[in-house]
Amino acid sequence: MELEVRHLRALCAIADTGSLHRAARQLGVAQPSLSTQLRRIEQELGGALFVRARTGCRPTPLGRLVLSRARPLVTELRSLVTEARAAAVGGRQLRIGSTASRALAGWLRRLRRHWQEPTLHMDVSANALLRMVADGQLDVAFVHEVEGCPLRIPESLRTRVLIEREPQCVSLPADHPAAARPVVHLSELAGDRWMIDPAVDGEWDAVRRVLRAAGISPRVLHGDYHTAASLVATGEAVTVCQPTSPSRPETAVRRLYGDPLGVRLLLAARTDSELEGVYPDLADAYREVARQAPAYREWLEDLVPPGPRPPAPPFDGSRQTPMSLPSARYTATTDGRT
The missing domain is CATH 3.40.190.10 (Periplasmic binding protein-like II)
Incomplete structure (x- = not known):
């Protein structure tokens, strides 16, 4: 067996989510399949990469070594794909819609490395933004779905979940x-x-x-x-x-107390390629602001077991393709909800 990029992605997903179950959801594969793949990778490399426990998965010293080399490779490949997709559409302007989120500034800053100056349209109504994407007025929309109140997602849209429950x-x-x-x-x-x-x-x-x-x-x-x-x-x-x-x-x-209110954060676009072109930058921007929020950081620390762990909150699930942070379990017309 030779290591491939998909194997490196799998290892990064397990480390980022702290769980085989959540990593499988992020990658869009069955958990038994991911477990089998991990065993084969470990056999190929000659040692255990993660310590499995009821509280989740933690990298071993060998795992940390492999991850230190795998992460830059995966990141570089993402950048290559993003830049190639941007070049393929002639560097056209990216039209973004969003409900309010502190991750927006970091997301836009990252997107400027690959796109012309993105335009931003904000609205308090997630349903309105989704309709604008379906009608071709926006390319992507980053929205939140209040728990118990499902959004009306047009059938023509593809979605990817950033956080299953914030x-x-x-x-x-x-x-x-x-x-x-x-x-x-x-x-x-x-x-x-x-x-x-x-x-x-x-x-x-x-x-x-x-x-x-x-x-x-x-x-x-x-x-x-x-x-x-x-x-x-x-x-x-x-x-x-x-x-x-x-x-x-x-x-x-x-x-x-008890976290009685939650929202699901998701990205919507008309095609999978449009989603994949902007999703990694959004995930990175969200991790950045999550680390800067004391109340959220403490909540995440309560969930993540002691020992080495990813520096970010959980990302999870997706109607089409999911992603998850370690179980840390989000124009211009403005939505002031920050």
Whole structure:
């Protein structure tokens, strides 16, 4: 057996996800098939590359050595494919649609290495962006799907999931009693006003469902998330926010106990080649902002077992082709939800 690029990709996927199951989902193969492939690779190289345990897979010293050489090769191949695809379409301008995400800046910065200046169209409505891709007005759309409120994905689109379930946090005033702890129980927010943007597909339904399940009949303010930020800062409201959102002197971002709210982050395009041309840069940009968010980083550290592990959160699944981070389990019209 000779090692091929697909074998190197498999090893990187196992290391990045910390799990054979999640790596198989990322690669779009059956777990038994991936396990068999890993055994053959280990036989070829003469030693175990991962320590398997109930908590997941961790690279052995030999595994870390192999990964240190495999990762640059896989990255270079991705860059080659991306640049070739961009050249094949004559360096045309890439039209991106997105709901709000702190990963956007890093994604655009990376895309500029291979494309002409991308255009960006932002919207709070993921469904609206997906329709624009299907109609040819956008090339790709990066959107979030609120748990329990499925998006209406046109049949003509291909999708790839970046994060199967990103837990949503709460933004509250820095002097709120609950802000003194890293994890907030919903019962501690029973007396607060909640600021919700009803234009975000499915979000109000999901928040209302979660609060009612906790026995809370919320007082609600409807508005955009730019306004929400100022209201939270002045103590007028609390609001849902992404785990990558930064805390500020006047506000605090905290995890919700039990992670009752989640969203799925996905990329949509009309063809697989369009997806693959921009997906790696998006994944890298997301890892970057996830590492910079204390609340999210602590959540990820709680999930990932001690020992060597990938420097990023989990990415998972896909309607067509999935990817996953270690089980760390996201124009210009603007969506201010950051």
